[in-house]
Amino acid sequence: AQSVTQLDSQVPVFEEAPVELRCNYSSSVSVYLFWYVQYPNQGLQLLLKYLSGSTLVKGINGFEAEFNKSQTSFHLRKPSVHISDTAEYFCAVSDKGIQGAQKLVFGQGTRLTINP
């Protein structure tokens, strides 16, 4: 079984500052890793995913994440945030099923608030 821990429930940041949202996972098997963003009263939008290959993954809206197998981490970063980045961010993991990504296990979420 997999589990995901997002270490920060809330992260307040000033506009144009850099941000890092932390995510650690545990699993006894190889995994896929994901970051999703959720705006109020909406579903989830995929920011980026790590399936294999390069450990540095670039996603939409200027976000990137780095897979660190030894530290079992997949932290999300953005060098300069905007007001529009205010949202809830979820880290998720799935095992590498026969046909690819299976059901996701989500972290608790991190609320990113961008202040002007």
Place this chain on the structure above:
Amino acid sequence: GAVVSQHPSWVICKSGTSVKIECRSLDFQATTMFWYRQFPKQSLMLMATSNEGSKATYEQGVEKDKFLINHASLTLSTLTVTSAHPEDSSFYICSARDIRPGANVLTFGAGSRLTVL
């Protein structure tokens, strides 16, 4: 890209009634869909895996007779909350697995907010 549509986006019902939520994959076929439940300011909790043409697989602690799932076609899964009570009020989100070459990800619907009075 892959699109998943949920309907209704919000619904209010009286206690004791049943509510059906639809999840449709609009431009791809999905043999597997997933239903999640999200309480306010909390994470998503997987309720069940919906498999086309067979019974759904429920997660531990989820009442299958309470939350009926039907996956009658490759593009439609439905979640019926039977005899709804106020504690069933929640945000329900579905996702569908796009297995086309180069996809290999889950696409989420916009969610359905259920309020039981």
